[in-house]
Amino acid sequence: AEVVIVGSEDEAGELAAGAMLELIRRRPDTVLGLATGSTPLSTYRALARRIGEDGLDVSRVRGFALDEYVGLPAGHPESYRQVITREVVEPLGLTPSLVHVPNGDPETIRTAAEAYDDAITAAGGVDLQILGIGRTGHIGFNEPGSSLASRTRVKTLTEQTRADNARFFDSPDDVPMHCVTQGIGTILQARHLVLLAFGEGKADAVAAAVEGPVSASQPGSAVQLHPHATVIVDEGAAAKLE
Numbered sequence: 001a002e003v004v005i006v007g008s009e010d011e012a013g014e015l016a017a018g019a020m021l022e023l024i025r026r027r028p029d030t031v032l033g034l035a036t037g038s039t040p041l042s043t044y045r046a047l048a049r050r051i052g053e054d055g056l057d058v059s060r061v062r063g064f065a066l067d068e069y070v071g072l073p074a075g076h077p078e079s080y081r082q083v084i085t086r087e088v089v090e091p092l093g094l095t096p097s098l099v100h101v102p103n104g105d106p107e108t109i110r111t112a113a114e115a116y117d118d119a120i121t122a123a124g125g126v127d128l129q130i131l132g133i134g135r136t137g138h139i140g141f142n143e144p145g146s147s148l149a150s151r152t153r154v155k156t157l158t159e160q161t162r163a164d165n166a167r168f169f170d171s172p173d174d175v176p177m178h179c180v181t182q183g184i185g186t187i188l189q190a191r192h193l194v195l196l197a198f199g200e201g202k203a204d205a206v207a208a209a210v211e212g213p214v215s216a217s218q219p220g221s222a223v224q225l226h227p228h229a230t231v232i233v234d235e236g237a238a239a240k241l242e
């Protein structure tokens with residue numbers, strides 16, 4: 001992977017947003033792969049600003065989110081459907097029906113997960129996938145031990161990830177136990193991966209992803225299998241790179 005070390009999250013956001021803008025200019029129906037969590041927020045902010053400045057028509061841009069919690073009530077503010085609406089669809093002015101988030105309804109989850117992979121394929125695949133990385137090394141919610149060939153499916157969140165995400169919920173007990181996530185195999189089919197990571201808390205995961213052995217015990221290391229992966233990190237997240 002190509003590693004770019006930047007001075008700030010905002011600088012990283014400008015870089016990632018620039019790559020997305022260039023794609024959208026070339027192909028107005030570009031398929032964006034969307035991550036949630038804190039990491040991509042500077043990218044979405046920069047992208048929203050620059051779409052506004054350029055008066056770019058994004059009405060045909062399509063999107064697929066990486067993952068969703070299982071079993072949150074519909075409309076829960078921390079469901080990734082709501083987060084994507086709030087942080088991406090609305091500020092960027094995307095067409096809501098063109099932006100997909102896996103369905104976390106436990107009743108239909110198995111068929112919904114397979115259908116999600118099929119929908120990505122039917123859309124022609126993801127052009128640019130934004131990725132964060134968890135302290136466990138997860139990409140999407142593919143926790144350590146996830147097959148590098150995995151497809152969209154239900155997974156159990158690790159206690160570490162539930163604790164890390166507790167900041168978004170009233171109580172740590174409210175963080176769902178399960179999620180539905182694009183598989184590592186699904187993610188690797190995107191044409192360009194842009195992995196972002198900020199802060200020393202991510203330094204071990206970044207070093208393992210970029211320089212460690214490619215292994216299911218470090219899901220982020222799958223980026224080494226991809227012919228076009230860009231890793232954008234700040235000094236903190238780069239601290240353990242050779």
Ligand code: F6R
Pocket residue numbers: 034035036037038039040066067131132133134135138139140141
């Ligand atoms: C989110 C996702 C996760 C996060 C990761 C980092 O859709 O798939 O892999 O990117 O947990 O989370 P933050 O950015 O909140 O540190």
